[in-house]
Structures are given as C-alpha cells and as structure tokens.
Amino acid sequence: MSDLGQPIGRITGVAKPDYFIFTFDPSRPVKLYDYVVVEMREEPPGSDEPVTVKVVAQVYSIERASLGLSPDHPWPVVREYTLPLDLDTPRAAAKILGYRWQGRILRPRSAPPVGSWVYRAPDKLLEEFYAVEEPRRLHIGYLISRPSVPAYLDIEGLKRHLAIIAATGAGKTWTSVVLIEELLRKNATLIVLDPHGEYVAMQRSACRKAREFCGRIRVVKGHKDQEGDTLYRVDVLDLDGSELANLAGVPSNASRIRNVIIQAKTLSEILAKHVDKRLGGLPWIKEVISLTLRALSDTKTRSGGTEYKYNLFATNFTNELLREIRDTMRLPREAVDRLRQELTRDSTFNQALQQLFSTLARSPEPALAALRYISMLEDIGIYSTSTVPLEELLMPGVVTVVNLAGLPLPVQDHIASSIMRRVFEARMRAVRGLPGEQYRYPVLIIVEEAHRFIPSQGNTRTLPVAVMIASEGRKFGAFMAVITQRPSRIDPDVLSQAQSQIILRIVNPRDQQAVRDASEQLSQELFENLPGLNPGEAIIVGPVAPISMMVRVRERVLDYAGTDISLVEAWGRSVSEASVIRRIEERLAEKLSDLMGYPVEPDRVLDALSGLLGVDIPRNVYMRGLKLVASSRVRVYRFDPRDVKVYGQAAGFDVEVGLGGGVRKCDCGADSTEREDAICPHMVAVVVQAIVDGMVVSVVPSAGDTSIIDEL
Incomplete structure (x- = not known):
C-alpha cells in the first residue's frame, strides 16, 4: 500500500500534463479547491532515469452524473424514478500543480496514466510542497481548503x-x-x-x-x-508658479488669478535669491500680493496715462517692499540700498511687476482671490522653504x-x-x-x-x-x-x-x-x-x-481604520455621545468659572480653555478631545500645583500639559518645545478630565512664582 494511505478515487477520464479527470468514492467525498496527489514516473532535470514522483493537483470542478436520469427525460419519468439516489457517478477535475524535486517545484512533462489511483494530499506533503525557507518566508495565512497548512x-x-x-x-x-x-x-x-x-x-x-x-x-x-x-514639508522654491496655482486648486480657466500667483511667485523667488530663502515661502508670496494691492490703491487715485500710472505703481510697490524686508529681516540701510539697485537692474523682476499691474489694472478681484487660494494652501502647513x-x-x-x-x-x-x-x-x-x-x-x-x-x-x-x-x-x-x-x-x-x-x-x-x-x-x-x-x-x-x-x-495583530461600521450602533451612539459631550461642557463651564473667578458659559468653554493653556485650540482638536473624555479613554495621573502642570494619558498616549503657556508634550509627537502652537486632542482630553474631576485647584504656581496667566 502507498504511504499516501487509502485512495479516494481513480483517473477515469481525460489525463493531460496539466490536468486530469477522476472518479471518486462517494463515501469519501472531495471538496472544491482541495488537494489530491497521484504517483507517476518522471525524469526530472539532473536524473539519468525515470523516478516515481508525487504530483500535487487541486480540484477545481466537481460533478455527479446519474446513471438513469437525464435532463432530457420528461417529468413523468423523473417523477417515477425509483433507483437509489447514491447510484450516480461522482467526478472531479483537478489542475496539476507539480511536484517537488531538489527544492524546486517542477511540472510533469507527461500525463498521469489513466487508471492511476488518486489520493487525498496529506497535510505534511502540502507543507513541504508550499514550503519557503525560514529566512525568506512571510506568513500570510493558510490554504483555503486546509486551514492547518500555513x-x-x-x-x-x-x-x-x-x-x-x-x-x-x-x-x-x-x-x-x-x-x-x-x-x-x-x-x-x-x-x-x-x-x-x-x-x-x-x-x-x-x-x-x-x-x-x-x-x-x-x-x-x-x-x-x-x-x-x-x-x-515641501520647499516652495522647488515649484514653479503654475504648479503652485494647481496645488492651490485654482481652475485652469481662471487665467487672471493664476497669473497673479505666477508673477507673485516669480517676485518672491527673486527676493529669496537676493536676500534670504525665507522670502520665497507662501507668507511672502501673500505679502507680495498684498503690497501690490496697496500700491494699486494709491495709483488709482492719480490721473495720468498708463505709463505714468505704472511708474508710480512700481515706485510705490518697491518702496513698500523694501520697507517690509528691512523691518522683517532687520537689514541695515546699506543692504537695503544695494537691494534696490539690484531689483532695478533685474529685468525678470520688472517684467513680473508689469504683468501684475496689467492683470490687476481693471479690478483687484483676481488678487483677492489669489490670496484666498494661497491661504488655503498655507493652512495645510507643509509648504515652506525647507524639505x-x-x-x-x-x-x-x-x-x-x-x-x-x-x-x-x-x-x-x-x-x-x-x-x-x-x-x-x-x-x-x-x-x-x-x-x-x-x-x-x-x-x-x-x-x-x-x-x-x-x-x-x-x-x-x-x-x-x-x-x-x-x-x-x-x-x-x-x-x-x-x-x-x-x-x-x-x-x-x-x-x-x-x-x-x-x-x-x-x-x-x-x-x-x-x-x-x-x-x-x-x-x-x-x-x-x-x-x-x-x-x-x-x-x-x-x-x-x-x-x-x-x-x-491570517488574523492580523495591528489595527486599521478601514473596517465597516454598524449603522445601528453608530447612529444610536451618536445621540448618546452628543448628550455626554454636552454634559461634559456644562460641568467644565462650572469648574472653569470657579478657577477663573468669572462666569464661563458652555458655548464659551473653548475660548476659556484656549486662554488657560495659552494656545489657540482648533475646534476640531477640541471636539476630538471631548470625545476621548466621553468614551472614558482618559486617565489623569496627577496635578502639580507648583508648576501648574497636568500629567495623564489619553488613548494610550502619555501627556504633560503646563497651564498658562507652559510646556506641552504628548507621545503622539505634539511638543511645544519644538513648535509653540503644538496642541493635540490628547492634551485637551487630559486637561478637561483633570478640571472636571476637580484636580486643578489653582492656575497660579504655588512655589513662590508670582507670574499669572495673562488671559485670567
């Protein structure tokens, strides 16, 4: 008897090097996608003579053919059919996958003989067949029809x-x-x-x-x-004006708005080249547009021809521009005078300025729209003058x-x-x-x-x-x-x-x-x-x-956020969560009123909390913090009255927050020592929980420090 155990069937139909049809024992049924094996003689590469190999195949089709019933029989015949139901021929078709030989999977060059016995492939054989060497293997799951085979x-x-x-x-x-x-x-x-x-x-x-x-x-x-x-971060200087307009979302047919951005970008690049790289960023592109509007406003009140008005505009713009650069960059007078000469000689600078004047001569609207587009892009925060x-x-x-x-x-x-x-x-x-x-x-x-x-x-x-x-x-x-x-x-x-x-x-x-x-x-x-x-x-x-x-x-270990939601649970939870958040805000308003010494209404809690922390808290960050509190995912470790600092954890992230503009740090990466306006929902949640629980008893340091929070 073969070491493969008892056969489950026998090849009875067509057999080719890539597939075969076999009849199987009804008492040992075959399942779709399961694996079977047949033994046959092959001459693998490197072998001088044929050897017996175990060829693995996968079942891709199953059918049962009746001996006495046919779809062509009329209903009276079918109705009166009396032969036992198990007197039929169960057949399956299997796709040949190959056999293992010296660490490789090879496909047979000949067809298995008709009449060959077919066996259910043992798990151990399948493990060897699909094996990948330990250093190279990634465990992705299990065979569909054999959940015990990795x-x-x-x-x-x-x-x-x-x-x-x-x-x-x-x-x-x-x-x-x-x-x-x-x-x-x-x-x-x-x-x-x-x-x-x-x-x-x-x-x-x-x-x-x-x-x-x-x-x-x-x-x-x-x-x-x-x-x-x-x-x-992306360096704005690596973009041209047209690319910047595209990123800002300016429609391709808004030619005047796009031209304002393109020319303002050109001017800021020239300033970055002559003065400092920082002048090539979005804030200075906006500044160039704003200075253009101011210079145009003064020009419109004057009478005279186009050339006269442009010269007046160019003079006003350049004077305002140099004044802003001097004040911002703290340039000495000699450097400002030298920059004026360089800009006067720069043909690209003058061409861009003339383009701006021509584009905005009839209306300032394209410039105002350009400012809105650039501001929206700036709000994303990634476009700067460094990478x-x-x-x-x-x-x-x-x-x-x-x-x-x-x-x-x-x-x-x-x-x-x-x-x-x-x-x-x-x-x-x-x-x-x-x-x-x-x-x-x-x-x-x-x-x-x-x-x-x-x-x-x-x-x-x-x-x-x-x-x-x-x-x-x-x-x-x-x-x-x-x-x-x-x-x-x-x-x-x-x-x-x-x-x-x-x-x-x-x-x-x-x-x-x-x-x-x-x-x-x-x-x-x-x-x-x-x-x-x-x-x-x-x-x-x-x-x-x-x-x-x-x-x-296989089952995953790490979470991800792409799973389907339950509509019943989500809609039901939305009402209860909203009511919990309202109660938190009401309680928070009471506690803040006690701390600050004046009434704080629930709809003014965000402003009061921003003042308490010494940073403007975006509403979306504030609401996410309240949701963490509402979902009981916040722990407050302690409040230190000496440096008015709260320590705790929210959603698994450790947090420390100094009130009144003190140091704020969170394991999520928000850190006021690296960025002054750093704030995150975890910080908000820990502070809110501490206040609601009555742990924050004072907003003035107790160790002799007489500094008082300005907003209080």
Whole structure:
C-alpha cells in the first residue's frame, strides 16, 4: 500500500500534463479547491532515469452524473424514478500543480496514466510542497481548503513588485496590514502612502497589542492639524508658479488669478535669491500680493496715462517692499540700498511687476482671490522653504505611514510623487555611490488607492515616477506594492510590472479582465474563481509565491481604520455621545468659572480653555478631545500645583500639559518645545478630565512664582 494511505478515487477520464479527470468514492467525498496527489514516473532535470514522483493537483470542478436520469427525460419519468439516489457517478477535475524535486517545484512533462489511483494530499506533503525557507518566508495565512497548512510568501518575490487587488470589503487593507507585520519582523524599511488615514491606527495599537512593533510605526503628517510624529514639508522654491496655482486648486480657466500667483511667485523667488530663502515661502508670496494691492490703491487715485500710472505703481510697490524686508529681516540701510539697485537692474523682476499691474489694472478681484487660494494652501502647513530630511521618512525596521487624509487630490498627488521620487533617487545614489541624499537599505513603497495616483487615463505627478520605479526600481532596491479595488483604472504598464499579485474577491467584469491581462500566471481555472472568493480569501500568483495558491489570510495583530461600521450602533451612539459631550461642557463651564473667578458659559468653554493653556485650540482638536473624555479613554495621573502642570494619558498616549503657556508634550509627537502652537486632542482630553474631576485647584504656581496667566 502507498504511504499516501487509502485512495479516494481513480483517473477515469481525460489525463493531460496539466490536468486530469477522476472518479471518486462517494463515501469519501472531495471538496472544491482541495488537494489530491497521484504517483507517476518522471525524469526530472539532473536524473539519468525515470523516478516515481508525487504530483500535487487541486480540484477545481466537481460533478455527479446519474446513471438513469437525464435532463432530457420528461417529468413523468423523473417523477417515477425509483433507483437509489447514491447510484450516480461522482467526478472531479483537478489542475496539476507539480511536484517537488531538489527544492524546486517542477511540472510533469507527461500525463498521469489513466487508471492511476488518486489520493487525498496529506497535510505534511502540502507543507513541504508550499514550503519557503525560514529566512525568506512571510506568513500570510493558510490554504483555503486546509486551514492547518500555513501559506508563506517569499520575501525575495517583492523585488518584482506586488499588487494587492480586491473589491471594496474583500479584505485588501487587512491583507496589507498582515504583510506589513511580517515585513517588520524581517526588519524591512517600509513607507505607506495612505490617502484615507486608515493605517494611522497601526501606531496607536502597536504598543498595546504587540510589543515587538512598539516604536516601529511612525506617522508623517500631510496636514499640520493631524496627529503624527513629524510634518512632511515641501520647499516652495522647488515649484514653479503654475504648479503652485494647481496645488492651490485654482481652475485652469481662471487665467487672471493664476497669473497673479505666477508673477507673485516669480517676485518672491527673486527676493529669496537676493536676500534670504525665507522670502520665497507662501507668507511672502501673500505679502507680495498684498503690497501690490496697496500700491494699486494709491495709483488709482492719480490721473495720468498708463505709463505714468505704472511708474508710480512700481515706485510705490518697491518702496513698500523694501520697507517690509528691512523691518522683517532687520537689514541695515546699506543692504537695503544695494537691494534696490539690484531689483532695478533685474529685468525678470520688472517684467513680473508689469504683468501684475496689467492683470490687476481693471479690478483687484483676481488678487483677492489669489490670496484666498494661497491661504488655503498655507493652512495645510507643509509648504515652506525647507524639505523634511529623508532620515525622518526612512528608518531600518520601521514602517512610515504618510497620512494624506483630508488633503485635496492635487496635494495628495504632489506629496506622493515627491516621496516616491526621493526614495528612488536616494536608493540610486546609494547603489551608484553618487553624492546627495542617500539611503543604504532597500525600500518597499506601499501605494494605497493606487488608481488615484497611477491612473490609466489622465496625468498625475506620481504616474511617471511610478512607471520609473516599476521598470527600474528593482535594480536599485526601490520596490512598490500597489493596492487598489479598481485595477482597470491603473496604468496597465505599472500593473503588468507588478509580477506578484494577491487577488481577493473581484466582481466587476472590467476589473477582472484588467487582472487577467496583467497577470501571466493567472490560469483560467483560478480566474473563474475570483467572483466566488469569500472575504479574506485570496489567490496569490507570481514570484512571491512558491506556486499559485489559494489562501485565507491570517488574523492580523495591528489595527486599521478601514473596517465597516454598524449603522445601528453608530447612529444610536451618536445621540448618546452628543448628550455626554454636552454634559461634559456644562460641568467644565462650572469648574472653569470657579478657577477663573468669572462666569464661563458652555458655548464659551473653548475660548476659556484656549486662554488657560495659552494656545489657540482648533475646534476640531477640541471636539476630538471631548470625545476621548466621553468614551472614558482618559486617565489623569496627577496635578502639580507648583508648576501648574497636568500629567495623564489619553488613548494610550502619555501627556504633560503646563497651564498658562507652559510646556506641552504628548507621545503622539505634539511638543511645544519644538513648535509653540503644538496642541493635540490628547492634551485637551487630559486637561478637561483633570478640571472636571476637580484636580486643578489653582492656575497660579504655588512655589513662590508670582507670574499669572495673562488671559485670567
């Protein structure tokens, strides 16, 4: 008897090198996607004579054919049919996967003989068949039909790029989090471009759920009001005026507004070149526009021809500009006089100024609109006159999540392209030994919602960078994993370069076809199974897998924020949460009134709290802090009356807050010693909880310090 145990069936139909049909014992039924094995003679490479090998196959079709019943029989015959129900022929079709030989999976060159016995593949045989060497393996899950057999990815397969593809709700983000966990265990350098902020929750859960990941997840903020470790910064001087207008959201047909921004940007660049780089930032672009409006206002009251008015405008503008620069930069008179001469001789400066005058001669509205657009862009907080160092983005054994949530699409695209280009160029310099920004270790860039950034139709800043990484990145150790629910909307060249694919459930025919077109290893049998996969089940093909396999993705450890909500619970909770927050504000108003010595109404609590902390608290930060208090996720350790400081924890982050403008620090990254206006919901929550609990008994230091909070 074979060491494979009792046979479950026998090959009775067509047998080819890639599949066979077998009849199985009805008392030992076969399940769809299960694994079977047949023994046959093969002559593997390096062998001088045929040897017996165990060929593994996967069942992809099952049917039962009746001996006496047929769809062609009329109903009276069918109704009177009396033969036992088990007198039929159960048959199955199996796709041949191959056999193991000297550490490799080989496909047979001949067909298994008809009449060969078919066995259920033992778990141990499957473990050996799908094995990946320990240093290289990533535990992604288990075989769908054998939950006791682990499924591993080969980390080396990522060098050919990866795509994770699934319909909404099928488990693509879950799968990517599992992949991130496994890669962190291999000390990989990862960066995630996160347009919805779903991956930020990984950081909050790391220390609580898995100490091995604690401190190894960083969050880079795409907006100054987000939570995170550091704010991404882009040097405005690296942009031209047209790019700046696009990022600010100015419509392409708003030519006068765009021209104001373009010319003001040109003027600020000239100032940055002649005086100081800081004069090239958004505040000074706004200042140039404001000075233009003031100079125009004075010109409009004068009579005379266009040339006279322009000369008067140019003189007024230049005088006001030099006065502002002198006061801001504290320049000596000699430097101001020298700058005046340089600007007078600068033809580009004069041309830009003349363009501004011509654009605004009839109406100041384009300039006012330009100020609004630039102010909205400035409010994001990332556009400055410096760039965040690469060492704040890339660290060995760390995943950096770039939170792009809530940003306009052009800004998301700009940040994504900036980061991807910098990573690629840093790796290229490191490999080639070129001067400039370098990073010594391979990097995997995970692009969530990749169809936004790498579209099949339309142009984005990210698209050419992604194409470059897809075609050239493997040579320099810059790899990419694209994640999408709409593969038909991703650039086909990039998708086809992702030779490894983790494909979960897909139902859209166009998306199914896009996957089929991009994947050389997705067989017809696997392709037909895509719509029938359950959530969390995936087909994995390409170099990242030993051979094409169907798996159930394992349980994740880290949290993410992309799970479906319960409408019943959420709507029910919204009413109760709102009422709890109202009661907190009422109680807070009472306590603040006692502390401050004058009545504080509930609708003025935010203003009073801002005064107490010595910093303007944005309303969204304040409300998030109150929600933490309402959800009982806050602990106050103590209040120190000597330096009027509160210590506590909110949502797992340790906080210390000095009242009256004192030092404020939070483990989430907010720190007033690095940025004076730093404030976060965790700080607000701890202070509110301390006040409501009656722990803050005074806002004046008790150790002889006579300083008093100005706002009180």
